[in-house]
Amino acid sequence: MNLEPMPLFWLALTLGGYLLSRWLYRRSGRYLLSPLLLVPALLLAVAVPLHTGYAEYASNTHLLMLLLGPATVAFAVPIWQQRGLLARHWPALLLGMLAGSTVAIGSSWWLASALSLDGTVSRSLLPRSITTPFAMPVARDLGGVPELTAVFVMLTGVFGALVGGLLLKWLPLRSSLARGALFGVGAHGAGVARAQEVGGEEGTVAGLVMVLMGLLNLFAAPLLVRVL
Template sequence: MSVEHPGLFWFTATLAAYVVSRIVHHYTKSFLTSPLLLTCVLCLALTVGLHASYREYMRGGQWLLLLLGPATVAFALPIYEHRALLRRYWPTLVLGVGFGCALAFGGTWLLSGLLDLPRDVRLSVLPRSFTTPFAMAFAKDVGGAPDLAAVCVIATGILGASLGGMLLKVLPLRCALARGAMLGMGAHGAGVARAREIGDEEGAVAGLVMILAGVTCALLGPAVALFES
């Protein structure tokens, strides 16, 4: 027989899982122990062990969900600090973001069609290359499932940040602009965190690219909803 737990329990449990994940990742430095991934695994194991439903978990999880917006806005600080660099290369960044968004949407749309995914699943997966607040809003506006969109975003971010780090060792990307833009477009929030580990300029560029891509995603939402209706 399952016992329902209050929202404060799930809120505290999620924070504890994240702290544990950060400690583990600090010593292992593996993408398998990334806090984004390990925290989800620990929370999932806890909900399964306690026979709790997703609705019960979100009684506390929704408090953290509300912080996604302010967390995204906080990326404005490193962008402001390196505004001279961004002002100098803004045409290149805008062009790169436009191409990256087209590639992300187009590739996901094509793969979803080849896999014959249901309409609601396809619309939920579509914004996977954009940071969570924008992706969830997009999915909600076009008739998808915001929660599923968030899961796809997390998976994309973890893989993108991990593979992006490997690609930087192979590709001849020597300037901060190229390295930051690749991680910001390919792995959004997780990519920004990875870029900040490389350098402040990379982190600033990655944050700007992530935000520009998110805004583009939000602007494309109504057009996609009209096309799918």
């Protein structure tokens, strides 16, 4: 449907839905009301009956996506503040991130070909374990579709935050470092929020590892392109 009389309709709906969902989520603490789930559901519920395409929606809201750039710059603050933690524990964190990245890319690629998924979809699945502002440029480098990757990143976060809690009960993890890394590498943003509920140190480690995973994968992407 043509919404030209209201050029900022989608931007207003996205912002309004976000603020409402954030308020509801903070009040109730119910995961189903998290903006990560509720806002896309709300937008789809309006856009599908109106036959709105992604191009039309994005022409309104690309301004919001532009803010992922300065948000990436802002990641320098937690890296710098946690440099002491990093100096003490970099071998464990680096090895954990290397193991996580290798398993993420290797198992996605192998499973996707075993299930004979389309090449573009498989390539969009590879950077799924890193946070969105990094995952989208990596997907572009690898020949995937950045927007599709954003969807896969979101699903990974939702699933990882749910399953990570169960894994913590079964795995004999003594160090808060391992518990934090599990969430930061496995479920990025959603995982960091979950790790903060487990403990302060876990949350800090998860947040740091999430950013470093993004950087590590971004710098490894050109190498990966040669292998694929």
